[in-house]
Amino acid sequence: MRIPTWTEDELVLAGALVVRNGWRELRTTDRAVHELSELLRSLPIHGPEARALPSFRSPDSVSRKTTDFMTNHSSYSGKATRCGKLTLLMIEAFMTREAEMLQAARMLEEGVGSGDLHAIPPQPDEVDEAGHTAIEGRLLVRRALARERDPKLRSLKIEQVRRRSSTLKCEVCDFDFARVYGALGEGYIEVHHVTPLHVSGARETSLDDLACLCANCHRMCHRSRPGESWRTPTVLREQIRKSIQTPVH
Ligand SMILES: [Zn+2]
Ligand SMILES: [Zn+2]
Incomplete structure (x- = not known):
């Protein structure tokens, strides 16, 4: 070997x-x-x-x-x-x-x-499809992903969003699962930590550190590219805006 x-x-x-x-x-x-x-x-x-x-x-x-x-x-x-x-x-x-x-x-x-x-057990998305991880490394990514799956944090965040506005939709692209999938999509959203752990440090998570995202935007926030860290929802929104103006294909 x-x-x-x-x-x-x-x-x-x-x-x-x-x-x-x-x-x-x-x-x-x-x-x-x-x-x-x-x-x-x-x-x-x-x-x-x-x-x-x-x-x-x-x-x-x-x-x-x-x-x-x-x-x-x-x-x-x-x-x-x-x-x-x-x-x-x-x-x-x-x-x-x-x-x-x-x-x-x-x-x-x-x-x-x-x-x-x-x-912490290995998490499904800690390494991307090409074998890359974010620049801060796989173990911090693993910890952050495990933390995001905490069901209690998730339901507290959803409660907060519902209190502030009536619809649960993606903060980046406005995708609304219930509108597209009807009853099946009701209450579905993914909860994401806005700031990577290595930037925020291991502090207690506040609900404002979390964002609600659709599955696609969530995956794109986490997608690892060589030499890059995860991108925040704000950066992703900006990237969508730019790519719509200058399409790759
Ligand atoms: Zn989205
Ligand atoms: Zn996330």
Whole structure:
């Protein structure tokens, strides 16, 4: 079995290590490299066979990854090491959205340390049809999706919308399930967290953090594209407006 390539979650953690070290690589002998190696070997992302390989995310491989981060930074004057496209996207994310990416790393570290992230079962849409996940990584996506399925939050949000207006419809495209599907669609809507977890932090959810969306808009908010995070309903609405003006086909 081959060592699996690095995923978003793993790169978030390695990137944070490099950024905290002033964008300098870390040696195999560095204590932080050993700690990260251990953490990566414990993440519930790769299968048990991969994780059992002695060289899987060894201190050597972690140190090499920190070198990729350092030498592929745009201000590095020496020769860049060869690394995958995803690593390059991640370097760019750390360069342009440093605070957000460091927050994602902190949430991953805390969630793994407390055992919370190991306790959440894999969710159906945490990885998209092409195998991508949002830039903050699969485990934070997993946690956010699990949280959205909380039936209590869902019914509280629906109650709030009903109190404010009589119709339950998609906040992005106005789709109304009851109008189209009649009695079958009555009361159906999907509840979505507007701000990704790694941006909001692990705070208590308020009803205003939630949006009601139709199934299509919900899927499009969550669709993972390489190097991107989930988009908010506001951004999605803007994207619809633009694509109607300049159709792809
Ligand atoms: Zn919609
Ligand atoms: Zn959602």
